[in-house]
Amino acid sequence: MGDAAINSWLDVQTEVLRRLHNRVWKPGELLPAETDLAIEFGCARSTVNRALQAIAEEGLLERKRRGGTRVVVHPQRKATFTIPVIRLQIEQLQRDYGYRLISRRVQRPPLKLRECMKVPAGQNLLHIKALHTADQMPFVLEDRWINTQVVPEIATVDLKSNSANEWLVENVPFSGGDYSLSASMASDTEAAALSCEPGASLFTVERRTHTEYLSVITAVRLLYIPGYKMRIDL
């Protein structure tokens, strides 16, 4: 038989995944306790624990103290995707990256953005529009608002040669945020900036980035050229 020894937690993980795949343990069912599995596999309980925790983190198992380990009914897999710096994203495609600042203004934000960024009425924000290019061709249009109260240093950065995207990622790295992905139609000005037809379908990313816990650092909308696809692996 193919009875390879089960020593490492990866071996345990593989074996448990195999049993889930082969429906030895069916959705909704309870697994044996860690101690029992440890005996069966001939390893320490902590080794089993490590493996089961990893699988639970993937979303295939649900674990509760006293309640045991249960096979999740709707195995909603979690996909992880990385948020690239646009320059690296383009260079990864073996294309030549370029950046052009379109406008930079300190101005009063519209109501919608005031709410989105949770700033009081009357506070000004830094508003930036810029174009990122690949091989001299438009790639993505960036429309960004920055809370200068939270990141005053941004005022001193030369945004003509440095993208705000990159500066923020490098200088304010550890924060949370939320994404919203959608499809929108190119307005006349957007079409002109992206060299596409007005009304074209644009993949759109809206992102909000905040510090721990409440201050919103920046809100940005990225409009990608028609045909752009965002890839994610599971």
Place this chain on the structure above:
Amino acid sequence: MGDAAINSWLDVQTEVLRRLHNRVWKPGELLPAETDLAIEFGCARSTVNRALQAIAEEGLLERKRRGGTRVVVHPQRKATFTIPVIRLQIEQLQRDYGYRLISRRVQRPPLKLRECMKVPAGQNLLHIKALHTADQMPFVLEDRWINTQVVPEIATVDLKSNSANEWLVENVPFSGGDYSLSASMASDTEAAALSCEPGASLFTVERRTHTEYLSVITAVRLLYIPGYKMRIDL
């Protein structure tokens, strides 16, 4: 001082994250060795190890044997999102879910799909078109190809009342896949099915699901109604 004791690995994680945030350890720099940190925090090395591994998994640290633990320069945050069962997705919005099968045929796939699903020439696939509704209104249009060699049981399922989406998620333990997100323009037939204008901008999800390791189970394209936004938290 706020010198709370550092006992658990979560405490260690919090403290390390605080130092990263406050740039005590700057991007590119090397952290002290686990043993040193363990001494400083007054806990076991394995506790420090657990904390640093968790942070590294988040993408903020890079760890190498012998090379030590380094602060990542471009902290590409990972976002996790769950693969939705469409029914649950709609019910979560407090709306009434509905499903209508548009067509179901066993047919020869076009070349593009043959390559996408890695099936030999001449093999037929099950082709399904269906509409998912929320409160009787169109929500998402599903265009799916299924490899009946891999999932022969699907032939016996009544797809008029059960969505293939749901049946597959519940009955086929899949191991991997890939996503492609984009924006597309509604064709005439798509617009008719979704009750929107031809040429409207549609958020589009293309997903491929495969078993370990190579067999592609299903390839699906989901066209969402105009205005749909996919939300992701970091």
Place this chain on the structure above:
DNA sequence: GAGTGGTCTAGACCACCCT
């Protein structure tokens, strides 16, 4: 109350890889 997973400890050995 009792059984489960969550975690910590101290020690040990190993794989890797930089110098």
Place this chain on the structure above:
DNA sequence: GGGTGGTCTAGACCACTCC
């Protein structure tokens, strides 16, 4: 060669929660 992280072990205590 030697220092680093990766992992395993055995034992212990705790937190939670189901019965």
